[in-house]
Amino acid sequence: MKSLLKFITCGSVDDGKSTLIGHMLYDAKLLFADQEKALELDSKIGSREGKIDYSLLLDGLMAEREQGITIDVAYRYFTTDHRSFIVADCPGHEQYTRNMAVGASFADLAVILVDASQGVLTQTRRHARICALMGIKHFVLAVNKMDLIDYDKHRFDEIKQDFLSLTANFNLETIQVIPVSATEGDNITKPSLHTPWYNDLPLLAYLEQRDVSSNTDNSGFIMPVQRVCRPNHTFRGFQGQIESGSICVGEEIITLPSNEKAKIKSIYVTDTERNEAFVGQPVTIQLDREVDVSRGCVLVKDETLELADMFTAALLWMDDTELVAGRNYLIKCGTKILPAMVMSIKHKIDINSGKHIAAERLFKNEMAVCDIALSEKMVFDKFDRNKALGELILIDRVTNMTSACGVIEHSLRRSTNVVWQDTDITREIRSRQKGQKPLTLWFTGLSGSGKSTLANEVEKRLVAMGKHTMLLDGDNIRHGLNKNLGFKEVDRVENIRRIAEVSKLMNDAGIIAITSFISPYKNDRENAKEIIGDEFIEVFVSTPLEECERRDIKGLYKKARAGEIPEFTGISSPYEKPDNPAIEIDTSKHSIEEATDILVKQILKYMD
Template identity: 80%
Template sequence: MRDLLKFITCGSVDDGKSTLIGHMLYDAKLLFADQEKALELDSKVGSRGGEIDYSLLLDGLMAEREQGITIDVAYRYFTTDNRSFIVADTPGHEEYTRNMAVGASFADFAVILVDATKGVISQTKRHARICSLMGINHLVLAVNKMDLVGFDQKRFEEIKQDFMSMTYGLNIDSVQVIPVSATEGDNITKKSENTPWYDGQALLPYLETVDVSEDKDQDSFVLPVQRVSRPNHTFRGFQGQIESGTVAVGDEVISLPSNEKAKVKSILVADHEQTEAVVGQPVTIQLDREMDVSRGNVLTTSDSIQVADMFTASILWMDDTELVAGRNYFVKVGTKTLPGTVMSIKHKIDINTGKQVPADRVFKNELVECDISLSENMVFDKFENNQALGGFILVDRVSNMTSACGVVEHSLRRSTNVVWQETDINREIRSQQKGQKPLTLWFTGLSGSGKSTLANEVEKKLVAMGNHTMLLDGDNVRHGLNKNLGFKEEDRVENIRRIAEVAKLMNDGGLIALTSFISPYEADRNNAREIIGDEFIEVFVSTPLEECENRDVKGLYKKARAGEIPNFTGISSPYEQPTNPEIEIDTSQYSIEEATDIVVKKIMEYLD
């Protein structure tokens, strides 16, 4: 089988990426006769006055043809006498940077295009940095539209120097700069007479010979477990794809994160038993003894893979909603998915200069370095050592959309140096002593909805019934514990996180904790539920905004309407209503005594 090269084309919008690949396939006669005929027919009604529009080979969506841009990633498979290729033609528009990153995640090599009339621009630099982030270490810079600058060598050298200085400091092993004309075919499949000053290869011959093999040591066997196969009581196999190294029957492997050891009893590739398997093969492995291994665990012979619950990462933020510290996501590394929190944003990366820029929030298509905390230990490695265990995605817990992709830089020492201290007096003993089941009653609703009043009355009734309680009120905690926090989104996120941790400690003390906070964001309430666990009971005080504003006990709505209070929930800042609260009450429909009785009656269902 011929050597396979997986590469992408990227760059700014209208730099000629689709045209370049289309012309390459056409000139190299790598099209079927019907494809060639369809291209010629489609071009007659295209945007080039009847001349062949090579971009139509890649731009298949109607919107792409109408606008003359690439929107989605288009994959093409072709083979020459010297090599097989898979090319991903990726969009150049900033709006579709997410799609470009998806294409880069599969590739070993990148062809970055630059319009010779424009030179290296911000989107060019962004794509180069994303390629580096995704582990692409070999590039071609194709300086396109050289025909529009009269094949000027000086202009070519200016662009080359600009790009090379930009890539300094990136993890790039090789850069080849080639002057091309995607429309006219110069230096695409063969050397052009229009560039006698260029002494390198044309693009296709270069792609056929470029070496992208990795020099780093990949001897250690690594298998992220995807599935446990148990067809009957006599067989228990662990299935997955070998990401590095080789494994043979009789080899001793380590199961992470448990660090248990066992020897390989048998290896199945498909339904055939083999004595050895190599990187890239999907396998089923049987071990010589029973171990606790499940999806997300890793079988390996390496002693350098890390197990921790905190790490520093570089990410590309791809969500329309900005990132702020304290937000909670699902973190997927390898075959394992865990809840995780972006603890802090260390800095952004300036696209143009590569410099680190202080930041407290991150917007779509920005590169950032941050610290991430997980709900439990996870197996991972540096991306440069193992891409399968070093790359990850962040998934929004509400929409299930991918919010970011990133790479692990290193674990945080505190994740292994700080160990939970078990105590002899635990939650169970404390709750038995108090004769009650610990709960957190999380009252949420708009300002003026009656949260604090209702929570206060509910606590009085619970205490009268002999329960042990503690009420945490939103305004009260801002006089002490959260005195340093304002009302920006990132402050609200941290405010709720701290209260959730305090409520959890109170539950550990056997208490029933009541919290009264607006807590406007569903993601933050979900994070609080994750921290507190099964003891979390959401009480949605669903009093309508009109009624809350009519009450306006503190005069805050009036100030907010006058523009005196920025970021006021319900007026200038959103309130995301709970989708499935355990308890819901509208205080405008009942007296305070009636509302209290209704809520306490429902609470008793969870206390029994």
């Protein structure tokens, strides 16, 4: 059976990635007759004055052909007498970097193109760092468009040295530098007469013989559980792909994180029962006894994995909205999805030099090392040891878009040294003692909307009913607990996080917490809800901006209009309205007494 090589082509825009692969397929006679004919016909109306435009083989979208660029990743399967290949042709434009990262995540080798007339550019450096981040250990630098510089060896050597300096700290296993011309076919499938000074293999021959097998010593069995299969009451199987090692019927495995032991009763590869299964195979495994296993758990044998709720990871940020510490996301690692928070940005990585730079926020297409906290302990491994359990993505909880991809570097020591201490007096006992159901009433709205006034009136009513309460007002909290925080976005995020944690403690004590904060961002309120749980009741004081500004109780709007207060919510900084608040009230339509009556009546429904 022929070995399979999965590789990508990447680099800066217009460096000739699609043309290179297209020419390789054409010259190697790897096209069907109808594909070859269609290519020749399409090229007559292309951008090369009737000459064959090899990029058309991979650029299939209409927008790609119109603009002469690659937008989406184009996958192509082909096979030669010596090897089978899957190539991912990746876009070069910076705005499509997330697409390039997707292509890099599957590859074993990267062919990075450089325009010989321009040399190594910023996007070339970014793509090279992303490939290294994604664990690619084998690089080929294809110095393209050599025909434009008359096959100048001196210029080729300059570009080669520049690239070798860039990748010096990438921990690569192999680097091959090849002078090519994607349009003319030099050194693609056969040696070029124009480069007599290049004595190594042409690109296709090199790809055919390059060994990319991993040297990682993962002999133990590892299988993340993708699905629990229960077709009837007599069969319960665990499905997934074997990521490491092999397993036989009768062998004992350990289930993580429950740490239970069981023996393999049966193994199915697709619908065929087998006695043994190997790495890379999709299997259904039946155990000899009932164990606590669900999607996201991991079956192991002779292997030690990490179990922690905090770790350090290197990230590529792919979201249009910048990353600041304290934001909450969903994290997907292996087959497990959990709520997670980016605790801190340790440093940003300079794309050109690789230097570590202090940063408070991360913008699209930037790379950084961050500390991440999970909502519960998760099974994972260092990316260097296990790719499947060491790579991750962060998902925006509001838009459900992928915000970042990355790899786990190591767990944080405090994640295993600091252990939650269970106490005998529980939240339920404290609640019964006080005769009430603890809640967090989260008042949100613009400055001047009436949040603080309403929160104060609601607390007086609840106390009069015999309820135990605590009012946490935004200004008051900044005099003590959050005295060290300013009004930058990162400080606002941390301000809300601390209040949510305090509110949760109040609820644990059986107390009704009432908070009054602008909390302008949906993400922050979602984070607070995640921390507090089902006790979180969002109260949106929806008084219009015009009314809030007319009141201008503290004179803040006047100062903001005069430019004296930067990033003032409603004027120079946005307020994101709740989509579906539990309670909504507009104080411009009711007196304080009426609004309080309405609120208390609705709040009491949540106390039953």
